[in-house]
Amino acid sequence: MPESAPSMAPSRIRVAFPAESSAGAVEHVALITLHRPEALNAIDFALLAELVDAVEALDDDPSCRAIVITGGTRAFAAGVDVRQLADETPVSLTVDNEFDGWERLKRIRKPLIAAVRGVALGGGCELAMLCDLLVAGDDASFGQPEIRLGLIPGAGGSQRLTRAIGKARAMEMILTGRTMDAREAEAHGLVTRVVPTEATVESALELAARVAAMPPLATIVAKEVVNHAFELPLEAGIEFERRSFFLLFASDDMREGTTAFLEKRPAEWQGR
Numbered sequence: 001m002p003e004s005a006p007s008m009a010p011s012r013i014r015v016a017f018p019a020e021s022s023a024g025a026v027e028h029v030a031l032i033t034l035h036r037p038e039a040l041n042a043i044d045f046a047l048l049a050e051l052v053d054a055v056e057a058l059d060d061d062p063s064c065r066a067i068v069i070t071g072g073t074r075a076f077a078a079g080v081d082v083r084q085l086a087d088e089t090p091v092s093l094t095v096d097n098e099f100d101g102w103e104r105l106k107r108i109r110k111p112l113i114a115a116v117r118g119v120a121l122g123g124g125c126e127l128a129m130l131c132d133l134l135v136a137g138d139d140a141s142f143g144q145p146e147i148r149l150g151l152i153p154g155a156g157g158s159q160r161l162t163r164a165i166g167k168a169r170a171m172e173m174i175l176t177g178r179t180m181d182a183r184e185a186e187a188h189g190l191v192t193r194v195v196p197t198e199a200t201v202e203s204a205l206e207l208a209a210r211v212a213a214m215p216p217l218a219t220i221v222a223k224e225v226v227n228h229a230f231e232l233p234l235e236a237g238i239e240f241e242r243r244s245f246f247l248l249f250a251s252d253d254m255r256e257g258t259t260a261f262l263e264k265r266p267a268e269w270q271g272r
Helices: 045-059 090-096 100-106 123-130 145-149 157-165 167-176 182-187 197-212 216-228 234-250 252-263
Strands: 013-016 029-034 066-070 075-078 112-116 119-121 133-137 141-143 193-195
Touching (some): 029 045, 045 066, 066 197, 075 112, 075 123, 112 197, 119 123, 123 141, 133 182, 133 197, 141 182, 145 167, 193 197, 216 234
Parallel strands (some): 029 066, 112 133, 133 193
Antiparallel strands (some): 013 029
8 A cells, every 4th residue: 555645734833043032142042932823822732742842852952951932922822622622531541641741841851931922721821830930921811711611720730820829829710710810920929020912022032041041951950959849848859959969069060160250251051
């Protein structure tokens, strides 16, 4: 039998390496744009797979030190694709293991910065919260409205939202499906900063450039120790931090950083 023709489905994401932002040069930063405008960037399994593959490739690319993820002007991502989930069963969800993409994103070592404009609902909110830093336009809104479908968050939303804004507020949002605007999200610690909508991506790139200018190995370790603060008891977290601190003394970047400081010159990071 002849081989079937390769799929020509349009890509659901776009990857770029911006050279500059309004604040100046941008180096070692990748920009991923969710591109499913006909569905307000609703996350189906194909989009999730493309996103994971792209982020993992960038995680392995030494020229990339920080990754910005954004969507459209109306929607960062308006949830998961309900049409696709409607036909799923407990067996298909378990056997096909499509949700493993969320676990793979969690394992990314390099900093992820979300640039959110418009709505970030359901899976879109979960994707934004999975990022390490979150820049929101002043028109952004966040929510976990799965209860309206007879469901609950399934990609970490109940856990990350509760850790970010506290049990009482998370319980209200998850039980009623209400959304939280950008200013409220910032006030309660869900968002790193709020900026004018038109400046959202530029601000995220500027923040990513600042992160990318830091020593790459120490940045990866710093992300890991902060994330462990949510997963370990205090004493275990402090012990993990201390071990990680000691290990960095074996790095070339630590030697370069301390030498550059003493010699009063800019450091040249090698990421090792």
